[in-house]
Amino acid sequence: MDAPVDQLHLTDDVALAVRANVAVITTLSAQIAIVEKRLQENVAHTRTAPSLLQYPALDKRLRP
Known part of the structure; x- marks a missing residue:
């Protein structure tokens, strides 16, 4: 990580x-990936998923 900055x-x-x-962005990106995976595994197939699909940011992550 230091070499490109140097x-x-x-x-x-x-x-x-x-x-x-860079450290903050890297950490947030990793956490976002974890949340997206969790949404896909646990929320996308529930009764509440259709109501969540109205939010554009969630829409593309919840659709199979």
């Missing part, structure tokens, strides 16, 4: 901020 030749403070943002 290639940008940023000041130390900016590089630190970029690394922190």
Whole structure:
């Protein structure tokens, strides 16, 4: 993770901020993948799924 940031030749403070943002994005992406998998496995096949499909962000994740 550090090598690409180092290639940008940023000041130390900016590089630190970029690394922190990359870490947050990486963590959030992993957690979103876990939630999406859980939705697909446990919610997509329930009675409440049709009402959840009205939300565009959930729609594409709940449809098989």
